[in-house]
Amino acid sequence: MSFSVSILATGSELLDGRVLDTNSNFVAKELAQLGLKLKRILVVDDDMPELLDGLRSLSAVSELVITSGGLGPTSDDLTRDLIARFFKVGLTEFPEARSHLENFYRARGRALDPSNLKQAILPVGSTMIHNERGTAPGFLMTGPGGGTHQVTTCSLSGVPREFTNMFIQSVLPLIKSRAGATTVIKRSSFRTFGLPESIVGRRIEECALPSTISVSYRAAFPEVHVVLKAPEGIDLEGPSQQVRAALNRGAIYAERPDQTLIETVHTALRASSATVATAESCTGGLMAYQLTELPGSSDVFMGSVVAYDNRIKHGVLHVSQDTLSQHGAVSAAAVREMAQSVRSLMGTTYGVAISGIAGPGGGSTEKPVGTVYVGLSGPKRSFEVGFTFVSDRKMVRTYAAHAALDLLRRELNGLEIPDTYPLSGGTLAPKA
């Protein structure tokens, strides 16, 4: 059996919807890096019978159980008692835990409340885990797991920044040494935009990859991410090349697992010493907001005009009254003029404009809710793309800003603008 690890996440707030259990997710991701998968994740209330029951069931199937939370000084913090009861040992004050608490408070000029001393009391026979970001030390304990095997419990603070730090520093090394020679898993990541998940899936299926390669998909609206995995010793480059060829046509914007579309756009703007300005209607500045998410944005992003009302489109961006009355504010003609105008107003290399009907009101048969036009004006050429993305207001706006960023990326990287673009759940709108 491979080394099995489970998590017991404790806290009423995780069960009544106040707090999302991010600690378990963090551990799952860290283990995945080692080619390991969590055996079980169990979330239980701050209640001794529930906690004991949960710990027993996890111990029966795991060699390591990580507990999260319940190390504080209050009466609902039961983890120390839980571990002592489970292993049938007593509790005792640990001098190193006490001096950690005293130092922690002294360093912050605060008086140590006597109730905090409860945090220095740990199960007899346990090993303290240092918590450099908080007061409550954690601890490790090994003993009979209820079945035939020994189980190790490892109790960490529930506060995410403390939990993650304690996990990396003290638990991960233990898992690495205990898991021994686990298979190293190689992975290739592809982050895509512009193709619906069904089409991404179909194209990859058509690659007929060897069965030693596992493929996983994640719809991270409005993007689709694909990961190929292979055990060490199995060729991953060949299959990755096949996926690149099948998906390409510009759909892959990054192959680093954590690279965002904004980062790709920034990199492309810097590489060609180009700048951009936006003129936005239905997105209300969302594209500008995203372009300024990264530090150093001012090198590539100059500014934006949020031209929501037609008076502003005409008065500030000089969209002609003819265009507005003949084609409307949501039209290829309008975004063409908006993009050109913001580009010259701000003296940038590129101008990008977005105008659409985010809904829920304002749609018509000819231009239903979700109709969006994006215009790009640049040194080589100018073009407009229109599409209808049928969804709610928030998703239409998110999709529109993303599509505009992606069009800019394609233009900067010399990629074609396919006529099926952007078709994720949308259809191409007529030109005018």
Ligand code: ATP
């Ligand atoms: P403290 O010493 O601060 O009391 P603790 O170990 O007792 O720490 P909890 O009281 O259970 O931990 O939780 C502390 C904070 O961390 C709370 O704000 C809680 O909502 C949050 N938290 C607890 N468990 C998780 C979890 N699994 N994922 C994300 N947040 C969590």
Ligand code: MG
């Ligand atoms: Mg607590």
